Amino acid sequence: MEKTQLLEQIKGKLIVSCQALEDEPLHGPHIMARMAMAADVGGAVAIRANGSDDISAIKHATKLPIIGLVKRVYENSHVYITPTKKEVDELLDVGVDVIALDATNRKRPNGDSLEEIIRYVKEKEQLILADISTVEEGLHALHLGADFISTTLSGYTDYTVREQPGPDVELVEKLVHATDAPIFAEGRIECPNDAKRMIQKGAHTVVVGSAITRPQHITKVFVDGMND
Numbered sequence: 001m002e003k004t005q006l007l008e009q010i011k012g013k014l015i016v017s018c019q020a021l022e023d024e025p026l027h028g029p030h031i032m033a034r035m036a037m038a039a040d041v042g043g044a045v046a047i048r049a050n051g052s053d054d055i056s057a058i059k060h061a062t063k064l065p066i067i068g069l070v071k072r073v074y075e076n077s078h079v080y081i082t083p084t085k086k087e088v089d090e091l092l093d094v095g096v097d098v099i100a101l102d103a104t105n106r107k108r109p110n111g112d113s114l115e116e117i118i119r120y121v122k123e124k125e126q127l128i129l130a131d132i133s134t135v136e137e138g139l140h141a142l143h144l145g146a147d148f149i150s151t152t153l154s155g156y157t158d159y160t161v162r163e164q165p166g167p168d169v170e171l172v173e174k175l176v177h178a179t180d181a182p183i184f185a186e187g188r189i190e191c192p193n194d195a196k197r198m199i200q201k202g203a204h205t206v207v208v209g210s211a212i213t214r215p216q217h218i219t220k221v222f223v224d225g226m227n228d
C-alpha cells in the first residue's frame with residue numbers, strides 16, 4: 001500500500017499486534033491468523049505480526065495492511081526486532097506493507113549499523129517503522145530515512161527501564177513536539193482510555209498487542225487486580 005493511503009487509513013485508529021513466540025500458549029500461524037481475523041472483525045485497521053509463517057497465514061486470513069518484523073536473538077546483541085539484513089530479506093520474500101525494525105542506539109549483530117540496514121530497506125522501496133525508546137533515537141532514525149516512529153521499545157532498553165506500568169505518554173508528547181513525522185504509540189497500552197489518550201496527545205495511530213492478543217497477560221491483569 002502506498003504511504004499516503006496507509007497513513008490516511010490508520011490515522012487515529014487501532015493497529016493490533018498479533019504475536020505469540022514459541023514459548024507462548026497461542027504460538028502458531030493458524031492461531032495468529034485467527035487473531036488477525038478477530039482484530040479485523042473488531043475494527044482494527046492494520047496488523048503487526050512477527051515471522052514469515054505467521055505473516056503468510058495472516059495474509060490469507062485478512063486484507064488488512066501488515067507491519068512485519070522478525071524477532072531473532074543473536075549473541076552479543078540485545079537487538080532482536082528485525083536485527084539484520086537476513087530478517088529484512090525474509091520479510092521481503094513474504095511481502096509486507098511496512099517493515100518494523102529496532103532503531104535503538106544499541107549495538108547490532110554482525111557489526112551492521114542502523115544506517116546500513118535502513119539504507120538496505122529503502123533501496124527495496126519498503127516503508128520503515130522505526131522501533132525506538134527515546135526521542136533522540138526517533139529523530140536519528142528519521143534522519144536516516146525511516147518513514148514512521150513507534151515507541152515500542154520504551155522501557156525495554158537498559159537506559160529506559162521504567163518503574164511505572166502503562167504506556168510512555170511523555171515520550172509520545174515529546175516526539176510529537178520534536179517532529180512532524182507520524183508517531184505510533186505502542187507498548188503497554190492496556191485499555192481504550194490509554195489508546196484514546198495517546199491519540200489526544202498527538203500520536204498518529206496506536207498499536208496494541210498484549211491487552212488484546214495475549215490471553216495469559218489479560219488473565220494475569222484480572223488475577224492481580226482481584227488480589228489488590
Ligand SMILES: CC(=O)N[C@H](C=O)[C@@H](O)[C@H](O)[C@H](O)COP(=O)(O)O
Binds near residue numbers: 153207209
Ligand atoms: C518490546 C517488544 O518486544 N515488543 C514487541 C514488538 O513487536 C511485541 O511483543 C509487543 O507485543 C508489541 O510491541 C505491542 O506492545 P504491547 O504488547 O505492550 O501492547
